[in-house]
Amino acid sequence: MTSALLNENLSQISLLFIYGAMALYTFSFLAFATHLSRLASTKEASRKTASGVEKFAMVMLILSAIVHAIGVVLRGIAANRVPWANMYEFSITGSLIVVVIFLFSLLIRDVRLIATFISGITLLVLGLATSVWYIKVKTLMPALQSYWLVIHVLVAVLATAFFSIATAFAVVYLLRDAAWLAKAKGKLFGFVRRVIELFPSSDKLEKSAYRFNIIGFILWSFTLIAGAIWAERAWHRYWGWDTKEVWTFIIWTIYAGYLHANATRGWTGKRSAWLALVGFAAIIFNFTIVNLFFKGLHVYSGLK
């Protein structure tokens, strides 16, 4: 690692692709949202046009993913390494993986209805990444020069992606069974109720959330172990309760609680769905607040 050449021009081109992907995700998000609202419409003529809108939205989503992927790959080439060494890169790579996993999930089962959520959240993450977390392309600091960067972080991104999709299901599940929503008066709530009605039964939503969460949990366990192996090499101990280690542990424990809740009478259903949401909130907290404001060894946001 003496003279890794960085290509700032290429990194600018990569950024353009990310902006392009954001524009396409916006179309996709709006189209998916329109699709949902048409489906939920009380007018039959409106409902009939829904599937055409959905096709357009899906094409847009695939296009966005391709442009997004080019942006990520170019960033990697510009940096001469894996594109996930700081918050900006972690965000663009992580959100791409969410979209890719979602697209692949479509092949296995019909999860189209959460597409609005997926495209929306991706747009939000890319917006934050480009506006708040963006940094110019940098080399790796010596502590990050390890093949564990590829394994540990990639699996963490994958786990986060699975947890995100599971969270989408859990949110819809909770809305579907929410008593306040069923009682709430007003046009908007009526519309939300009709949208929620479009989704599969609560039982199916709950199971989908569970299945994505268990994959997330297995990957998260692996992230934790891989992190400990790397810490043993880089920081002379496998576990030292560094703030990031603490939060990785907290997240693991919450999801372990979620798994237990799913097998505990009185805790299945809503309570376990809430636990899944708490777990995901901890992930978001770990990635944003802990990265930016907590003192610790994982100071890799690249921001000052």
Next chain:
Amino acid sequence: MRTALVLLLMLAAAAVPGSIYPQRSADPNGVSKFFDDNPDLAKILDGIQLFDVYTSAWFSAIYILLFISLIGCVLPRTIAHAKNLFEAPVATPSNLRRMPAFLATKLGKAAQREAIERAESLLRKQRYRVARQVDADGGVSFSAERGYARETGNLVFHVALIGVLFAVGLGGGFSYSGQRVLVEGETFVNNLAGYDSFSPGAFFKPEMLTPFSVTLDKFKATFDLQNETNIGTPLDFRADVTSRLVGVDGKTTESHSVIRVNEPLEMPGSKLYLTGNGYAPVITIRDKNGDVAFSGPTEFLPQDRNYTSLGVIKVPDGAGPQFGILAFFYPTQDKLNTGAKTSIYPDPIDPLLTMNVYVGDLGLDSGQPKNVFQLDIKSMKQVAGGKSGVKGLELVPGQTVKLPKNLGTVTFDGIKRYASLDVSYNPGGLWVLIFALLALAGVTLSLTIPRRRVWVAVRDGELQVAALARGDDPALERVVAEITAELTMAEAPSGTAAGGSSTEGKTND
């Protein structure tokens, strides 16, 4: 389950404060700073062990309870599962229509016989444990079960967690870790006196330290000077060392190696890690008679990414009064708009050493240990730099300047680098890893392998296939449909009642 769930959530909540307040184990300087900044609050927090969360009584209580509940749960389940492994699958229920997945197919007599004959081998081929049953009315049915690995995996996971806990505890007891700062040319000898700081585990004995020595021949830091957006970013830290190890035969073997951030040096019984580095300017101070009062490299603490470094020199034994120097080292000097000096690049391209001089009691005679990086200036008088009226001293390498108040002279002889090394030993690490991987394998099995019972029976002139899952099983209905298809397809070649079969299905999923 409810106990475990509540304890898990309590454990998660109890871990949070350790990320908010500095911990003695991870950040001892942060703790002392907290005590300096908020002495009253710190005392209260310390009283409830908030600076030692992960060894605190309350945190320990939660995880010990959790493990007791775990053992209490796993023991009976292991016994039940072991019994289960040797038992035949349960008797076929009298009404299969009540099962969550069920399919019935009307078949002719011959086809019925053929289907039930093929059922056993088909189920066995699909790795079910199969028991042939004869119903009260003389009809034959098969009761099958698979996915025992789900429970096995679950138990392995929980037992492995106990293993992790013991490996962490015992390994920690026999472990040690110590720190040593080495300036280029210096040698570290692995005995207790050789360490700047040392933290042993509960069962540590000094004999556990293998006799070896390590000399830092050269420390090389490479910074980026090529990529415009990346100037000054460290690319590589490398410590070239010579290690000497005395073998059992009394002979010393010498070897040269390199320590990097992700590449520790493995010595017998311990590993040496590179955890930090900085500059150690070589300084000589002569008193008014020209006698050397201080000489040698002094470790300076880096203050920013461009290695603006702060160092302290204490001169207690000159011909004149005691004095101390607060010095700044700038590897590549520059001036800020405010007039203050700064460093703009971490390598010594245009190095400068500046000094403020203080005269007075250094406080070294009180017997209390003093931080070598701190100068207690409360009872001292500043005689150079700041508001003393005398300009602070400025030196480039090779330069000698006079100290104020006839204290003598100071010479900046040259620049050396130092490396902070961490020497660690933890025999538990490998065991923790083995148990952790076992736990991972166990949890993967227990979450992904479906445990299900399948029944195949001929009743009421129809082939009945039913299934029941224990826990989550996405494939339950598909399995029933596939088994039915396999068993009824067999009749097609024999040509008996192919056209006449009708299928009645039901799903409770």
